[in-house]
Amino acid sequence: MPVIVIASPKGGAGKSTTAVLLGTELAHAGADVTMLDCDPNGSVTLWSERAPLPPRIRVLSDVGEAGIIKTIRTHDTDGSVVIVDLEGVASRLVSRAISQADLVITPMRATTLDATIGVRALSLIGEEEEALGRDIRHAVVFTMTRAIRSKQHTGIEESLKEQGVDIIEPALMERAAFSALFEFGGDLRGMPAQGRMEGALQNASEFAQAVYARLSAEEAA
Numbered sequence: 389m390p391v392i393v394i395a396s397p398k399g400g401a402g403k404s405t406t407a408v409l410l411g412t413e414l415a416h417a418g419a420d421v422t423m424l425d426c427d428p429n430g431s432v433t434l435w436s437e438r439a440p441l442p443p444r445i446r447v448l449s450d451v452g453e454a455g456i457i458k459t460i461r462t463h464d465t466d467g468s469v470v471i472v473d474l475e476g477v478a479s480r481l482v483s484r485a486i487s488q489a490d491l492v493i494t495p496m497r498a499t500t501l502d503a504t505i506g507v508r509a510l511s512l513i514g515e516e517e518e519a520l521g522r523d524i525r526h527a528v529v530f531t532m533t534r535a536i537r538s539k540q541h542t543g544i545e546e547s548l549k550e551q552g553v554d555i556i557e558p559a560l561m562e563r564a565a566f567s568a569l570f571e572f573g574g575d576l577r578g579m580p581a582q583g584r585m586e587g588a589l590q591n592a593s594e595f596a597q598a599v600y601a602r603l604s605a606e607e608a609a
Contacts, residue, residue: 493556
């Protein structure tokens with residue numbers, strides 16, 4: 389079953405938030421999800437310790453370069469999804485994880501700095517594709533976006549699309565509920581209400597569906 393790698397060399401781009409939202413939504417939909425916390429900041433691990441984990445989710449912490457491939461392959465079984473939250477640098481660990489991916493998602497804030505640095509992750513994927521002799525499906529998701537998009541956001545998105553980059557829609561909005569996950573743990577359905585919960589749930593669910601659609605297309609191909 390799918391291995392999804394969340395990769396960006398830019399800190400603060402929303403990697404861990406993307407990983408937790410995707411993992412909890414896929415688990416809610418019935419998938420068994422193993423989340424690998426490979427980020428020295430340990431954000432996914434901290435989230436997992438705030439409250440009992442939702443059903444069908446397990447979190448493995450402190451997965452390093454030496455064990456990343458074996459760990460992914462051990463948990464990449466029928467009926468399960470592996471989500472890897474990586475450190476925010478270009479490293480051998482990141483390369484090894486990307487080499488095992490069915491889909492690499494690069495979270496990116498809609499700023500020139502994030503886009504400039506985020507493109508480095510796309511270059512790294514290209515290097516792995518060349519080394520492996522196969523394509524690795526990858527996509528960008530914009531994070532912490534506003535309901536009304538700025539000209540900068542629109543320009544960055546258009547530029548990426550012109551380069552053939554797959555953009556996941558919907559983007560992940562800037563929502564109190566998303567950041568509060570790391571305060572309360574659990575998932576959006578079990579935490580105390582934060583802001584417009586209905587909108588947050590819809591955003592997270594539609595994002596997970598968009599990711600699932602890409603995985604289904606990859607399997608069909």
